[in-house]
Amino acid sequence: MTYDHRAIEAKWQDRWERSRVAEMDLDRPGDAFYMLMMFPYPSGDRLHVGHGRNYILGDALYRHLRMKGRRALNPMGWDAFGLPAENAAIQRGVHPRDWTMNNISVMKVQFRRWGILYDWSKEIASCLPDYYRWNQWLFLRLLERGLAYRRKAPVNWCPSCRTVLANEQVVEGHCERCATAVEQKELEQWFYRITEYAERLLRDLDGLVGWPEKVKVMQRNWIGRSEGAEIDFRLPGLDGTGAETLTVFTTRPDTVHGATFMVLAPEHPLAVRLIAEHPERAEIASWIERVRNAPRIQREGESTPKEGRDTGQVAINPATGEAIPVWLANYVLPEYGRGAIMAVPAHDARDLDFARQEGLPVRLVYHDDGSPEASGELAQPILHTGVIRGVDPRFDGMVDGPETVRAFIDWLEAEGFGRAKVSYRLRDWLISRQRYWGTPIPVVYCAACGTVPVPDEALPVELPYEVELTGREGNPLARSAAFVETECPRCGEPARRETDTMDTFVDSSWYYLRFLSARDGQRMFDPERAARWCPVDQYIGGIEHAILHLLYARFICKVLQDFGLVPFSEPFTNLFNQGMITHYAEGSGRVEKMSKSRGNTVSPDRLIEEMGADTERVYTLFLGPPEEEVEWSDEAVAGAYRFLNRLWRASESLESAPATAPSDAELERRRHETIKRVTEDLDRFKFNTAVAALMELLNALSRALDDKTASRRQCEATLDTLLQLLHPIAPHLTEELWERRGHLGTLLESSWPEWDDARLTRDRVTLVVQVDGKLRDRLEIDAGAPEKQVREAALASAAVQRHLAGTEVARAIHVPDRLINFVTRR
């Protein structure tokens, strides 16, 4: 016999929806703004059990908080702009908006089937003008303060998506979304000046104690702060006056005497002038073109051979006064530091590589103690070790270390050759996209007035519904005359609109604030509510957002703080990264992350039909620790189903329990112990062990019912506790049984049970007896028995006597109520 999960789940899902039980009045004082990373992209794919883990985990936490009396808000919104909608439109002839809105309604049905409660009264969707107008409003504020700007720059171009990408969206040289190798293009683009916030973004990570260390390390690496110096090298050949300089960044200014040549990125602005007189300038120019256009993966791969060209020009090493050759090479990247380096082959492996390859000179600055003088035939560069010898009497004898670096910087500054400098790996955030389905950038280009921001009163700049989506080259918006042709807001003359749209990460960088003011037509969000409900207490999401979304959201939060709109500098106090669900993939024959492209998804539809949503929820949470990757097993789900059925049967056989019975105290103790375990486990997100504890309590209850060893009153109390503790995990069945037990009101709105420490103690305990650390016997003994009594009882044991025969007890270690260990003398 199995319980009728279909009818029960339908009944409660209907009830939750009609009672709108999750709706929260934001203007009553609240103590928690609890939120998941719930801004999913409505991609049109069916949600699978791997997705389910995120939502189920979140719903369980939410229900637990509610039962504990916390005023928790659990909103839901849609990250609704993006490329798949546009591609679907091209492939299937459906408008992106219709496609997206339809996907949203399909996903809502799926959430409902999982029994997940969201406050739908605050639903938002980024593709609607009520939402994206505030992206535009924010853009204008950033523009006013110089934090948004447009410039021509080499950018990452995905030929398949036909748009530019932010640095963060390029993963190992490939487009994050479609995995196509990214190319370099020189284009006019809009940027957000996130680099202005690099230092704060880095420093404030230290205060985020509620974030996983792993994510913080990833962000630190991404920001990539390096301390060092800029050094100016004169280029006497450039304009004849010798005043022209080439500035480089280095973290090791103390090795400047060892700089025996210079290397510029081929993209460096001076490159063209440096080769202007070169006899082979045409060949060099085409080589530059080739390097510049090569896919990023080819430029940055470890095995990529170093390639360079001698410009024929020289630079003056300010430390030695020597004229050293100036080269161009692919191993110097245009976007880091100054896009040029002083090459110190004696102290840098890459420079040594290149010097060997091209026959360039090598000079040691630091020397290994006791080693012979360098002959120029270094096997390896000397890194971070040794003493300076023989370059300049002033520095002789200085040892490698931060003080020496500092001394060199002071000297460079005094001589006017350079200055201390901090450099970051972080680049400005490229927000332009050459696609239709996104927030229009609110700018107009006028022949007379130039770049003119759209005034606030004219917002939103609406995305036209009627566009031609053919998949041809170029942004469809640019072909919409009705959109492009407009009047200049300043002079009223005919003008053209910007046709780039914004990166969708702009949408998700502030959405948590919009939940608080979802219907507000006057402003982005209500600052008072933001002050009251934010920052978000608990954020849950996958590790894949470690740098992209989480870095952008932190940046925008700091911007809003500077604008005086929010009183906090970090948006998410606690972050939890749940792990992926993996499953055997037919294609590769391996266990891999569950995903549609790998064809190893498990649909919840059949599972819910056969065993119910509660079964999926219990099993998903029971699978393993939530922060780790876990493997889905199709057979093991049945265990969760059996557990729920056993619960159902236990509730049906309650009447069979006798009025009075012997083991009430034991069941009562286990009840309290389980409350404690489950409460503590849930606070640490340890759902897997919470489920195990609940299974154990049910096993104990079933045994008591079968053997009639506990009273009916005690069995009822145990079952009620079980239902309360299990509710966050299996909400439908527990509500149904709660109602059948005759309780008034719902479990969700009841309370979380409390345990009594006094009830946790046992009268009798099992005490372990060891001889020389080896387990020899167990004693059933009164709790709190004194050592003398324990010792006597232990020594009376036949097994212990056998092992002590012929030896002498040197001492005994007694741990009260746990063990006694006899140490023998040998």
Next chain:
RNA sequence: GCGAAAGUGGCGGAACCGGUAUACGCGCUAGACUUAGGAUCUAGUCCCGAGUGAUCGGGUUGGGGGUUCGAGUCCCCCCUUUCGCACCA
């Protein structure tokens, strides 16, 4: 190469502070009920050896060493796996 995390039965995994290793579940074995079942229930199940048997002895948390009365847990060395970064000057 650099950095981080992790290695526990046939499998997923438990074990807070050093104190009964293997909870809970899957699978498997035997039995019960069934026309039948991939349904349900009951019992057993870390490995090796001895014994008809209740039981007894030994071993076991990737490998090696150490600290300790006692180590999955702490320290040192090594191996493996996963993840992140990687020509960043």
